[in-house]
Amino acid sequence: MKLRPFLTSLILFLLLVACAKPQTSRVTLTLQEMGFSQNEIEVSANQPVTLHLNNKDGYAHAFDLDEFDIHLKLAAAETAEITFTPTRSGTFTFYCSSPGHQAAGMAGSLVVVP
Numbered sequence: 280m281k282l283r284p285f286l287t288s289l290i291l292f293l294l295l296v297a298c299a300k301p302q303t304s305r306v307t308l309t310l311q312e313m314g315f316s317q318n319e320i321e322v323s324a325n326q327p328v329t330l331h332l333n334n335k336d337g338y339a340h341a342f343d344l345d346e347f348d349i350h351l352k353l354a355a356a357e358t359a360e361i362t363f364t365p366t367r368s369g370t371f372t373f374y375c376s377s378p379g380h381q382a383a384g385m386a387g388s389l390v391v392v393p
């Protein structure tokens with residue numbers, strides 16, 4: 280019987296393909312007029328997330344997520360991208376650390392589901 284080694288190889292191959300490509304979720308956030316375009320982002324724990332940030336204002340903003348040590352500065356009209364993997368589940372605050380912006384409402388929640 281030669282079918283069995285073939286099937287074993289096929290299953291191993293499929294497993295490799297599945298493992299080699301972890302699903303990266305992509306989130307686009309626009310930063311404009313003292314706000315983020317989404318106040319709540321939901322992602323899965325231990326799955327890479329790519330955040331695409333787009334500052335549409337004529338002045339600087341930032342994206343800060345202390346729990347995962349993310350601190351990005353965006354100059355006027357700048358875009359930036361960061362990929363990270365949230366390793367803990369929970370609800371974490373992201374905000375803009377430009378002076379006065381968080382107090383003006385520039386904050387949101389990153390919800391990491393297990």
Ligand SMILES: [Cu+2]
Pocket residue numbers: 313339340341375376377380385
């Ligand atoms: Cu800001």
